[in-house]
Amino acid sequence: xxxxxxxxxxxxxxxxxxxxxxxxxxxxxxxxxxxxxxxxxxxxxxxxxxxxxxxxxxxxxxxxxxxxxxxxxxxxxxxxxxxxxxx
Amino acid sequence: xxxxxxxxxxxxxxxxxxxxxxxxxxxxxxxxxxxxxxxxxxxxxxxxxxxxxxxxxxxxxxxxxxxxxxxxxxxxxxxxxxxxxxxxxxxxxxxxxxxxxxxxxxxxxxxxxxxxxxxxxxxxxxxxxxxxxxxxxxxxxxxxxxxxxxxxxxxxxxxxxxxxxxxxxxxxxxxxxxxxxxxxxxxxxxxxxxxxxxxxxxxxxxxxxxxxxxxxxxxxxxxxxxxxxxxxxxxxxxxxxxxxxxxxxxxxxxxxxxxxxxxxxxxxxxxxxxxxxxxxxxxxxxxxxxxxxxxxxxxxxxxxxxxxxxxxxxxxxxxxxxxxxxxxxxxxxxxxxxxxxxxxxxxxxxxxxxxxxxxxxxxxxxxxxxxxxxxxxxxxxxxxxxxxxxxxxxxxxxxxxxxxxxxxxxxxxxxxxxxxxxxxxxxxxxxxxxxxxxxxxxxxxxxxxxxxxxxxxxxxxxxxxxxxxxxxxxxxxxxxxxxxxxxxxxxxxxxxxxxxxxxxxxxxxxxxxxxxxxxxxxxxxxxxxxxxxxxxxxxxxxxxxxxxxxxxxxxxxxxxxxxxxxxxxxx
Numbered sequence: 262x263x264x265x266x267x268x269x270x271x272x273x274x275x276x277x278x279x280x281x282x283x284x285x286x287x288x289x290x291x292x293x294x295x296x297x298x299x300x301x302x303x304x305x306x307x308x309x310x311x312x313x314x315x316x317x318x319x320x321x322x323x324x325x326x327x328x329x330x331x332x333x334x335x336x337x338x339x340x341x342x343x344x345x346x347x348x
Numbered sequence: 349x350x351x352x353x354x355x356x357x358x359x360x361x362x363x364x365x366x367x368x369x370x371x372x373x374x375x376x377x378x379x380x381x382x383x384x385x386x387x388x389x390x391x392x393x394x395x396x397x398x399x400x401x402x403x404x405x406x407x408x409x410x411x412x413x414x415x416x417x418x419x420x421x422x423x424x425x426x427x428x429x430x431x432x433x434x435x436x437x438x439x440x441x442x443x444x445x446x447x448x449x450x451x452x453x454x455x456x457x458x459x460x461x462x463x464x465x466x467x468x469x470x471x472x473x474x475x476x477x478x479x480x481x482x483x484x485x486x487x488x489x490x491x492x493x494x495x496x497x498x499x500x501x502x503x504x505x506x507x508x509x510x511x512x513x514x515x516x517x518x519x520x521x522x523x524x525x526x527x528x529x530x531x532x533x534x535x536x537x538x539x540x541x542x543x544x545x546x547x548x549x550x551x552x553x554x555x556x557x558x559x560x561x562x563x564x565x566x567x568x569x570x571x572x573x574x575x576x577x578x579x580x581x582x583x584x585x586x587x588x589x590x591x592x593x594x595x596x597x598x599x600x601x602x603x604x605x606x607x608x609x610x611x612x613x614x615x616x617x618x619x620x621x622x623x624x625x626x627x628x629x630x631x632x633x634x635x636x637x638x639x640x641x642x643x644x645x646x647x648x649x650x651x652x653x654x655x656x657x658x659x660x661x662x663x664x665x666x667x668x669x670x671x672x673x674x675x676x677x678x679x680x681x682x683x684x685x686x687x688x689x690x691x692x693x694x695x696x697x698x699x700x701x702x703x704x705x706x707x708x709x710x711x712x713x714x715x716x717x718x719x720x721x722x723x724x725x726x727x728x729x730x731x732x733x734x735x736x737x738x739x740x741x742x743x744x745x746x747x748x749x750x751x752x753x754x755x756x757x758x759x760x761x762x763x764x765x766x767x768x769x770x771x772x773x774x775x776x777x778x779x780x781x782x783x784x785x786x787x788x789x790x791x792x793x794x795x796x797x798x799x800x801x802x803x804x805x806x807x808x809x810x811x812x813x814x815x816x817x818x819x820x821x822x823x824x825x826x827x828x829x830x831x832x833x834x835x836x837x838x839x840x841x842x843x844x845x846x847x848x849x850x851x852x853x854x855x856x857x858x859x860x861x862x863x864x865x866x867x868x869x870x871x872x873x874x875x876x877x878x879x880x881x882x883x884x885x886x887x888x889x890x891x892x893x894x895x896x897x898x899x900x901x902x903x904x905x906x907x908x909x910x911x912x913x914x915x916x917x918x919x
Contacts, residue, residue, distance in 0.1 A: 270658045272623075276468045277475075278417065281424040288429075307430035309457060312472060315464060319652045345661060 262327040267342045268319065273294050275316040277285075277308075279346035284308050288339050294338060305338065319341025350491040352551030355532055356540035359589035360524020360547075361582070363561045364575075365385075366555065367493050367513065370567075373482050374414040377445040386436050389446035392486045396479070397426050399486075403516075410518075418535055422479050429610040431457070438627050447484050454480035467533060474535065478510040498522060507555060510538035524566045526573055528554045530621045548573050599878040601895040603634045607881050609863060611886040615886070616869040617877050618674065620849055625660050627669045630876040635880075637673035637795065639734070639871020640849035641666060643680055643720070652690050653715060659723035667731025674732045676797065676847075678776065679720055679749075681705045691716075700805070704740035710748055717749075722756050728768035734775045736797055741781040743788055749773070750792075776849075778802035784832045790842035797871070798835055800850025804828050823852040825906040829861070829900060836865040848869055854880050857912040864887050865898035886919065 266270050287294040287305040296307040296314075298321075303314040305324070316322060322342075326334040352796060379385045429454065446768070454476050469579035485491075495504070495516035501877035504522050506513065508529040513848055514536050514611045517525075525540050530549035540547035558564065558575045565574040565585045607617045618639035619630040629818030630638060645661060646654045667675050681689065683696060683704025696702030709717040724735055731795040737749050750773055760767050774795035777783055783803065800823050805812050807828050810820040822828070831850075839846035841870035852858045854872035859880060862870070866889075870880060895915055 268655075270655070270661070272662075277421045277424070277472065281421065284424070284428075304430065308428045309430045312469065313460065315466065315469065318649070319650050319654075333350060334596045 262325060263331050264323050264325040265335055265339050266303055266321055266323045267319050267339050269316050269342065270318065271346055271348050272318050273347075274309055274318050274320070275314070277312065279348060280311045282346045283311060283338070283341065286337055289322070290326070290328070290330050290334035290337075291331045293324045294330040295325045296333050297323040297325060349574040350554065350575070351552050352526070352548040352554075352558065352571045353530075353536075353575060354544060354568055355530070355533060355537035355549040356525070356547035356568045357546075358544070358546035358568045358805070359585055359592060360503055360545070360564075360566045360568065361585060361589060362503040362523045362564060363499075364501040364505050364558050364564045365498055366558070366560050367495060367504060367506045367509075368554060368555075369493065369510075370514075372447075372481060372488060373445050374451045375445075376448045376703050379439070379443050379445050382440045382443055385446055388438060388487070389435060389449070392446065392483055393426065393432060394529055395486050396483045397423060397866075400426065400479075407616075415539055418475075418539075422475055425479055426483075426748055428495055430689065447487050450480055450483050450487075463523050471534070474508075474510070481510070495522075503560060503566065503895055505564070505802060508534075508537075514539040517543065517545070524564070524568075525549075525590045526551055526554060526564065526566055528552065543861045561637065562855055576721040599882060602878045602881045602885075605881065605885070607636070607884055609884060610886070611890050613863070613889045615863070615867065615884060616674075616847070618676075618869060618871045619874040619877060620871050621666070624665045624669075626874070629664055629866065630668070633874045633877045635673075635874055635877050637670060637732075638666065638675040639679075639847050641677045642673060643678060643685075644682055647680060647682060647688060647691075648661050648686070649695070650690075653719075656719040656723045656726075663724055663727035663733065664730045667727055668734050670731055671731050674734060676736050676774070676795075676849075677724055678736045678738050679706070679724075680709055680716060683708060700802075706737050706740065706749065710745065713752060717752065718756065721749075721753055722760070724767060725753070725756055725760060725767040725771065728771045729766040733768065733771065735771060735775055736793065736795075737773070738776045738799070739779060739802075740775045740777075740789075741779045743785070743792065744788065746775060746793060774845075776802075777835050779806050779832070781782065783807070783835050786835045786838035787841075790838045790844055795845040796835060796847070797830060797869075798833070798846070798850065799841055800848060800852040803831060803850070807831055822905045822909070823850070823855070823858060824912065825905045826900070826903060826908065829908065832862075833900070835863050836862075836867055840866045845869060856880075856883055856916050857909070860887055860892050860898055860915065861896050861912070863887060864892035885919075 269275060293305050298314055298316055299304055304310040312327055324335055324338045331333055358447060400419055400423050404416045408416035416667060435449050435451045438453055439446060458473040458476040461469050495513055496518055498521045500521050502522050503524040505526050508527050511605050522545055525545055525547040527536060527549045528551060530536050536550055537547060546566055546573050548566045548568060552630060561575050565577050608614045618637040619635040620640040621638055623645045642712050646659055683699045683702055685699035727733055740746055753773060769788055772794035774793050776799045777796045778799035797885055804821060805822050808820050808825060812818050812821050836846050847869050848867055848870040852877035853870040899908050
């Protein structure tokens with residue numbers, strides 16, 4: 262299991278559009294892709310789960326990946342968030 | 349006469365068509381073969397997704413990619429393993445039919461979203477209910493209403509328009525929309541605005557007060573709705589609608605035209621914006637650039653300082669969208685009147701005369717000003733960005749800011765980061781002091797922009813929020829007019845650009861005076877641009893000189909206003 266912190270920079274936080282991008286990336290990997298925030302653990306492969314986490318601009322989240330391709334998954338998720346999730 | 353919330357501008361007159369989705373009867377049926385029921389659910393899910401995709405594609409071509417995103421969002425929810433997994437588990441675990449399992453699970457999520465303290469999230473509740481009904485309709489074999497084939501001149505009336513309903517709307521047939529529920533930011537309101545269909549939402553109990561085929565009038569600017577109006581009301585609104593349409597057509601002729609006076613003086617017509625998204629409107633109304641980009645939005649409603657990177661992205665986005673047209677970005681203008689907990693600002697006794705704007709920024713270089721200036725410099729590599737400093741009162745403030753910018757330029761050089769080496773740095777002229785020494789400033793700064801709202805407030809020593817003294821607050825006051833004329837004259841003598849970004853820049857009574865004084869750039873809300881272009885192209889600066897001289901000869905605000913009102917009325 263590996264993990265890394267990253268800060269959400271999208272002005273409206275993780276609303277539907279960036280959440281969709283995040284989940285579409287997460288489901289490409291066999292490993293479990295989750296993130297910790299405000300003491301919750303969220304499944305990054307579920308739009309509903311991510312929306313429910315109510316992540317705002319400036320919030321820090323910790324991605325936690327576990328499985329055969331955890332390295333690639335973690336790197337890809339961090340890169341995607343840092344690139345602004347298409348916004 | 350009924351009243352709701354104005355959601356999309358314009359007047360709609362037509363025949364009521366009430367769109368009611370047949371109330372679905374969802375029964376709790378017990379299922380023995382739950383595996384087969386799960387398959388039935390999956391089949392319905394599949395069909396709902398295909399239908400949604402088709403709707404999204406149709407909307408994307410007819411209205412625009414942005415509007416289709418609502419339905420793309422629905423697709424994402426339909427694909428969510430958490431949602432579908434939970435529905436399957438409910439079917440199996442409780443041995444109940446798909447329709448009821450969908451009802452339970454989707455309603456649960458809708459309630460969770462509705463209870464969230466965030467408007468964007470609350471809208472997901474509508475999405476959730478919408479996809480719920482659509483899946484159930486597929487399962488029950490109930491056809492949905494075909495809005496695309498309504499007769500011409502229809503006023504669409506519904507409790508609430510679901511995104512899938514709005515997707516079928518054709519502006520050729522639908523001349524207005526009235527709903528019982530919704531708000532200015534609900535999907536139906538956004539779509540109505542995108543399609544330019546007049547709309548009024550949140551008219552309580554409207555469905556009990558109107559029948560199919562009745563005559564309906566709605567005013568999307570005031571939120572007023574009439575059912576079966578008398579001839580006088582109908583006549584009045586028909587005239588209003590026709591005048592609005594004619595005016596809109598007339599103004600559209602000015603898109604793509606240069607802003608040149610009759611005697612050949614070219615001025616710049618640019619827009620004030622508050623966030624990167626506002627650029628869409630600037631381009632729509634053919635703005636020639638951005639004359640004021642307020643950066644406060646980046647700092648508000650959050651828990652920590654925006655990073656340099658975040659600011660860079662926002663500035664770059666605007667600069668790129670304007671494709672080389674000027675973008676004047678004002679550095680942070682904030683003080684003790686705003687609640688920004690993470691900045692740790694103390695409450696000022698007199699916030700507008702206190703620790704704010706450039707005063708605050710120069711005192712907080714490390715955590716506030718440097719990141720903002722670095723972000724602005726870096727973004728300048730992507731377009732024609734100019735930096736504007738607010739609330740300057742003495743030349744030392746400008747010099748200190750300029751020195752900081754020069755230091756940051758050297759830093760960027762060392763790091764090999766690109767920026768516009770010739771970036772212009774100007775000031776907002778909005779204090780009495782800056783106006784009085786405008787001649788001194790004009791020798792050092794790259795441009796002026798007159799902020800009339802604050803200039804009037806500071807010149808007249810009048811709080812604009814105080815009703816008891818509001819009679820003093822007028823840009824037409826002879827003292828304010830003299831100040832404006834002086835600032836423009838000093839800039840022209842020094843050969844620098846001078847603009848105006850206060851409300852006065854789009855005031856039809858003020859524009860003739862500003863042209864006569866020699867203002868180069870007028871910055872206003874995007875929607876005022878075409879009207880102002882029409883006015884400016886009908887005037888001649890030479891002829892206006894006499895008008896300005898006359899206006900400047902009066903002793904009182906009232907005389908100036910009366911004279912200018914009469915002049916504009918005579919155009």
